[in-house]
Amino acid sequence: MNAGLAQRNPEASSTRGVMAERPDVGKLSVRNVGKIYDPEGAAVVAVEDCDVEVEAGDFVAIVGPSGCGKSTLMNAIAGFDTITSGEIMLDGVPLASPQLAPRPGPDRVVVFQHGALFPWKTVLENVTYGPMVQGKLSADEARIKAMGLLGECGGLDRVADTYPPQLSSGMQRRVEIVRALMNDPSILLLDEPFRAMDTVSKTTMHRHLLQMYRLCRRTIIFITHDLEEAVFLADKVMIMTSRPGTMKKSLDITLPRPRATDMLTSEEFRELKLQLSATVHEEAKKAFVRGEREQA
């Protein structure tokens, strides 16, 4: 417990307020990226000719059916896996190419689908882990920064000394996002982080995520297959299709920021969601036809 820090009510600090400035770093370019698994043998094409341009500080959602290569693309950006063609640049510096060994780093922190907080470390130890192992902050500095950020994210400073398995999955996910933000990453990669949650928890998580984005603006790549979530959160929704996995279309979300829950019922939101779902459906149909043709 930390009585020194004000306990904030998540309701009071709503998503309304001033947006943080666009950051200087975090411009991501994915150019003609392709990934073939087992090129000598079965040669499974997971991703082909994939292009994505993301401006620094943008919130981009990538939607698409399971098995379309979303995770492959994410792993390539994060530095977990190689690519077989094309290149990925971050602020003009090559991150990944067929010649470059993949290397993860604190400039591109991933929040994992099933959560990857270390269960053997307390919330505070988890959150201070990054800057401490990198030697960027002393234990005291890291603790002060962590308590501040945790407090801002809906009063998480109250659970600083708890072990993650004791927290609800929503709280765990928020702590994991704070752990990522502690590294001042250029990009935050969110891999279907709210997938297993019920609608109510999801809505709460959206509000928290938008608030974190408002306070601490970073480039965000958000992978999901929930279209409503994509429209509500992102500036731009990119649609990936399977066979082979590639970016087919993108949709700019013109809803103003900061976003608030009441926008979910607005005419504009409904319009965008319909448009997105029509595009996804159309692309899925095309991919299905291509698949049938392959089988024939």
Added chain:
Amino acid sequence: MKDLLTSKRFWLMWAGYALFMLMWYGSTNWLPIAAFNRLPGPIEVITEWVNPDPFYGISIFTAPYYTHILYSVARATTAFLLAVALGVPLGILMGWSTRFNEYASGLFGLLRPIPPLAWVPVAILLFAQPEAAVVFVTFLVAFFATTMNTFVGVRSIDKDYFRAAECLGSSPTQVLRHVIIPGALPHIFTGLQIAMGAAWFSLAAGEMIAAQYGLGFLVFESYNLIQFPTIVIGMATLGLAGYISSALIRVVGKRLMQWREQALGMEG
């Protein structure tokens, strides 16, 4: 303490002991089978065990009793500590490096099924003196259990923890310290408990064959000298020693893994 007295588990445990004693008493006194009648009953054993002037020379009031215990405990502890010191690092190395695992796992697969007693002659030839041979045999089983469980422990750590650690800028040694060791700890401690049990098991066997002191020796020697209550005293002491050592490992494990205690408490 009050919880303990009202808990069902506590009373069931004692009911189990009482039932066992009754069956023991019954089988030696009431069953018309000659083989059972030769065995000492519980009353005979307990009166000998707590006798200041024991009939067969071994009770809690005699020095030789403690000499036997001391020898066995010293051997088991030495073997166990050696097994931990070598088995845990080896298991971690096997779990960490695929290449090293390929070297080691084949050999392990062949050596592990060899029963500890089969090692005794080789151990005596190797070490020339029985003391080291008994410790070696005891060490071997504990070592295999520790290594295999540590290996499984490292392998069972979720890949995402490694990825998360790399994302957060960890060096390989930091991954070892902050992910591999704490992540494998639950399995390591399961392994240590199995190792301790196995150590007592093969220690007693080794002592029967190649020792001058120790509880295993006591059991076998009393058999040769037809001192039946002393056999049971030796057996019961082995049981107690094994139980206490396992309990000690559990206590240490609980202290090192508070995060797990908390999590399990939540579920229960």
